[in-house]
Amino acid sequence: MYRSPIARVGLIGGGQLGLMVAREAIALDIEISILDPHPFPPAARCAFRHIQGALDDPDAIRTLAENCDIISYEIETGDPGTLRRLRKPVEPSPATLEIIQDKLVQRRHLEGAGIPMPAFRELKTEDADETARILQDFGYPLVHKTRRGGYDGRGVAVINTPLPAGQNDPTPLPASPISWNGESYIEEAVSIRKELAVLVARSTDGEIRSYEPVEMHFDPSLNLVDAVIYPADIPPETVTVCRDTAMAAVAALSGAGIFAVELFYTDDHRVLVNEIAPRPHNSGHLTIEAAVTSQFQQHLRAITGLPLGDTTFHQPAVMRNILGGPVPGEPHYRGVDAVLSESEVSLHLYGKKETRPGRKMGHITATGADGWDKAHRSWRKISVNGV
Amino acid sequence: MYRSPIARVGLIGGGQLGLMVAREAIALDIEISILDPHPFPPAARCAFRHIQGALDDPDAIRTLAENCDIISYEIETGDPGTLRRLRKPVEPSPATLEIIQDKLVQRRHLEGAGIPMPAFRELKTEDADETARILQDFGYPLVHKTRRGGYDGRGVAVINTPLPAGQNDPTPLPASPISWNGESYIEEAVSIRKELAVLVARSTDGEIRSYEPVEMHFDPSLNLVDAVIYPADIPPETVTVCRDTAMAAVAALSGAGIFAVELFYTDDHRVLVNEIAPRPHNSGHLTIEAAVTSQFQQHLRAITGLPLGDTTFHQPAVMRNILGGPVPGEPHYRGVDAVLSESEVSLHLYGKKETRPGRKMGHITATGADGWDKAHRSWRKISVNGV
Numbered sequence: 001m002y003r004s005p006i007a008r009v010g011l012i013g014g015g016q017l018g019l020m021v022a023r024e025a026i027a028l029d030i031e032i033s034i035l036d037p038h039p040f041p042p043a044a045r046c047a048f049r050h051i052q053g054a055l056d057d058p059d060a061i062r063t064l065a066e067n068c069d070i071i072s073y074e075i076e077t078g079d080p081g082t083l084r085r086l087r088k089p090v091e092p093s094p095a096t097l098e099i100i101q102d103k104l105v106q107r108r109h110l111e112g113a114g115i116p117m118p119a120f121r122e123l124k125t126e127d128a129d130e131t132a133r134i135l136q137d138f139g140y141p142l143v144h145k146t147r148r149g150g151y152d153g154r155g156v157a158v159i160n161t162p163l164p165a166g167q168n169d170p171t172p173l174p175a176s177p178i179s180w181n182g183e184s185y186i187e188e189a190v191s192i193r194k195e196l197a198v199l200v201a202r203s204t205d206g207e208i209r210s211y212e213p214v215e216m217h218f219d220p221s222l223n224l225v226d227a228v229i230y231p232a233d234i235p236p237e238t239v240t241v242c243r244d245t246a247m248a249a250v251a252a253l254s255g256a257g258i259f260a261v262e263l264f265y266t267d268d269h270r271v272l273v274n275e276i277a278p279r280p281h282n283s284g285h286l287t288i289e290a291a292v293t294s295q296f297q298q299h300l301r302a303i304t305g306l307p308l309g310d311t312t313f314h315q316p317a318v319m320r321n322i323l324g325g326p327v328p329g330e331p332h333y334r335g336v337d338a339v340l341s342e343s344e345v346s347l348h349l350y351g352k353k354e355t356r357p358g359r360k361m362g363h364i365t366a367t368g369a370d371g372w373d374k375a376h377r378s379w380r381k382i383s384v385n386g387v
Numbered sequence: 388m389y390r391s392p393i394a395r396v397g398l399i400g401g402g403q404l405g406l407m408v409a410r411e412a413i414a415l416d417i418e419i420s421i422l423d424p425h426p427f428p429p430a431a432r433c434a435f436r437h438i439q440g441a442l443d444d445p446d447a448i449r450t451l452a453e454n455c456d457i458i459s460y461e462i463e464t465g466d467p468g469t470l471r472r473l474r475k476p477v478e479p480s481p482a483t484l485e486i487i488q489d490k491l492v493q494r495r496h497l498e499g500a501g502i503p504m505p506a507f508r509e510l511k512t513e514d515a516d517e518t519a520r521i522l523q524d525f526g527y528p529l530v531h532k533t534r535r536g537g538y539d540g541r542g543v544a545v546i547n548t549p550l551p552a553g554q555n556d557p558t559p560l561p562a563s564p565i566s567w568n569g570e571s572y573i574e575e576a577v578s579i580r581k582e583l584a585v586l587v588a589r590s591t592d593g594e595i596r597s598y599e600p601v602e603m604h605f606d607p608s609l610n611l612v613d614a615v616i617y618p619a620d621i622p623p624e625t626v627t628v629c630r631d632t633a634m635a636a637v638a639a640l641s642g643a644g645i646f647a648v649e650l651f652y653t654d655d656h657r658v659l660v661n662e663i664a665p666r667p668h669n670s671g672h673l674t675i676e677a678a679v680t681s682q683f684q685q686h687l688r689a690i691t692g693l694p695l696g697d698t699t700f701h702q703p704a705v706m707r708n709i710l711g712g713p714v715p716g717e718p719h720y721r722g723v724d725a726v727l728s729e730s731e732v733s734l735h736l737y738g739k740k741e742t743r744p745g746r747k748m749g750h751i752t753a754t755g756a757d758g759w760d761k762a763h764r765s766w767r768k769i770s771v772n773g774v
Contacts, residue, residue: 002720004738019413026410026433029720029736046413046433292731301727310730314702314755333389333416340688343697344679349416351391368701 005031007304010068010088011043012055016350016360017074017280017296018043020288024296030304035064042350043074058082072257072303074279076100091204091303092255092278099253100278104147104185110273113252116245117273118143118188118264123180131180132172136162141189144176148183154223158189191267195274196232197260197283198246201298204256204305211291211311213242213263216283219323222358225282228319229372230290234265241271249273258299260284282321282360289346289365290317318371320379322362324355325386331355335382344368345378355385392418394691397455398430399442403737403747404461404667404683405430407675411683417691422451429737430461445469459644459690461666463487478591478690479642479665486640487665491534491572497660500639503632504660505530505575505651510567518567519559523549528576531563535570541610545576578654582661583619584647584670585633588685591643591692598678598698600629600650603670606710609745612669615706616759617677621652628658636660645686647671669708669747676733676752677704705758707766709749711742712773718742722769731755732765742772 007030011018014036022032022043033049034041044050049067053060056079065071071083071090080094099109107120121138123131135142140162146155157176164171173180195218199211212231219226246261260281262274284295293309301308331352339347349362361384366375393416398405401423409419409430420436421428431437436454440447443466452458458470458477467481486496494507508525510518522529527549533542544563551558560567582605586598599618606613633648640663647668649661671682680696688695718739726734736749748771753762
């Protein structure tokens with residue numbers, strides 16, 4: 001038996017992910033409070049309470065927790081120490097957050113659980129000559145990654161050659177946008193046939209359910225997800241491998257919630273875990289229209305102890321992000337009417353009060369037959385501060 | 388080109404209809420303000436602004452209108468005069484509201500447009516003997532209806548016999564729960580095979596689109612909608628007649644928005660208009676899951692001048708209302724977990740802070756095959772302050 005509200009959830013971060021969680025919370029009579037530094041973050045539009053404060057401010061987090069039964073997050077930057085000291089359930093667990101925040105620790109942790117991944121090596125020395133020898137030993141091409149803070153392709157560089165940046169460069173290390181001295185590691189540059197993602201939900205009592213994989217396509221210049229497609233164009237046996245791999249990876253972590261497991265499907269038919277987001281994810285937006293249970297409702301069910309929902313997709317779908325055009329400032333939308341005139345195309349605007357070039361301002365999901373054509377046609381018509 | 392927000396809509400009434408409109412407004416970046424007398428009405432959970440005030444208070448309505456571009460309503464009790472004086476667009480129009488508010492005026496108006504309806508007759512005399520003669524002339528059984536204020540079956544009585552209530556009753560009039568002296572009228576008691584409803588949307592530029600009809604089933608003791616079923620079990624040619632009749636009825640009224648046209652499908656295969664609600668309606672809740680465009684988003688598109696959405700249903704669905712059980716007061720939900728364990732069953736709780744016997748506290752929509760079984764099984768499991 002439940003009273004109203006059924007649960008009170010505090011979310012660290014009030015961006016578009018928080019917005020879509022808060023929107024799904026309405027029908028379940030779950031009360032959402034958010035912590036966000038901005039005066040008008042997207043999620044404040046349908047949250048019960050907005051605490052304005054820095055995402056890592058222990059006082060603000062404690063204030064958030066005061067009126068909540070469960071704490072969760074839409075961004076992985078929270079301080080696990082602060083979260084542990086709250087004496088309230090935090091889902092997924094601070095231990096998982098700590099593992100996820102350091103990609104090398106994440107790799108090591110998953111390696112211990114036997115999860116297939118690209119080969120990787122730590123770079124723990126400050127000695128450039130020794131680092132150069134490690135790279136030489138590892139072999140080129142390789143991928144250079146920061147351990148912390150990278151997202152949307154930031155903090156990832158493919159290094160094709162051992163040559164330094166210029167003839168006068170005093171270091172023996174190859175050119176990289178990431179500091180070799182910083183906390184970084186290297187990884188096998190696998191030959192990628194497709195980038196896939198599998199959503200996995202775990203309930204508070206440990207039940208795990210996965211969704212079918214989706215294909216992710218990236219914008220090569222902005223390095224962020226440009227399009228997501230369901231179903232992924234991969235063989236049925238690979239679908240099973242993807243789901244099993246993703247579920248095994250999540251089983252190696254603790255805590256309840258939705259997890260997005262990003263996968264590489266390689267030219268030599270391997271399925272390797274790239275990385276895991278312990279939260280709703282851009283790759284799962286199309287579950288709003290195309291799956292029985294959206295990733296946002298699933299996250300709420302998972303963290304509050306409600307039964308997990310059916311993960312079946314009931315129709316094909318294509319999602320495309322709407323990114324801010326070249327002019328920063330107050331957003332002006334063009335093409336809204338054109339998109340809304342398309343059948344089976346859902347428009348999601350995030351209501352951000354300011355746009356920047358490449359900022360995620362909304363998305364489009366086209367369902368049913370010809371999803372790609374409908375999504376692409378709509379996507380070409382709409383712009384935010386475009387030229 | 389639009390700025391953010393795309394429109395600012397003021398809604399008179401913040402109950403579950405307003406809640407579901409406000410929830411749909413999020414993705415369209417439409418800002419919703421509501422006027423509602425309660426401190427915590429359902430729609431306040433995701434509205435931008437809540438003005439606490441009586442629904443018919445001219446000052447409160449003006450305050451609502453100050454920060455809005457368009458005024459609409461989720462309940463038909465507003466004062467058309469006040470709305471006309473706002474100098475802001477009111478959709479659907481105050482003229483339509485005025486017609487709808489008086490069921491006899493509605494009947495006469497639709498009669499003028501040639502809309503098929505049950506036969507009806509005004510009762511304008513205060514003379515009981517003359518009223519008795521009018522009834523005798525009209526013939527029994529007949530339906531006695533109040534002109535104003537009836538909803539959910541209130542203000543409607545079937546009168547089978549001309550006999551007065553008791554032998555000592557001094558009036559020659561038959562027994563009726565409605566006053567014969569008040570503003571009432573009588574109507575043909577048609578032999579109803581099915582009660583149907585058709586949603587019709589009209590945009591600000593006059594485009595009209597209809598949905599396919601749904602079947603409405605009523606709780607005989609509470610006299611309110613108990614279940615709604617799509618598709619309606621009627622012949623294809625009757626579907627066409629229903630849609631044409633509903634569109635013709637809406638064409639006879641002015642203003643933009645969604646209209647729910649309630650129809651009688653009679654034993655002698657006539658399709659007759661019962662009444663029209665100029666707003667989202669309980670019969671259309673299943674469009675959230677089963678139609679390309681929900682009635683709530685369609686209403687927002689219609690009143691704000693955005694293009695109308697596709698009205699196609701993409702899957703069968705059954706909706707059942709969750710009504711308050713016998714114990715009034717703070718709601719306690721039983722069976723939430725059981726309902727959420729069913730696949731393809733969506734739970735919608737309205738978050739009302741107080742329940743009363745028969746109060747609409749939420750609804751369930753089951754989609755896909757075996758919708759009736761899934762909906763009924765779920766509906767039997769869930770209760771609010773039941774015994």
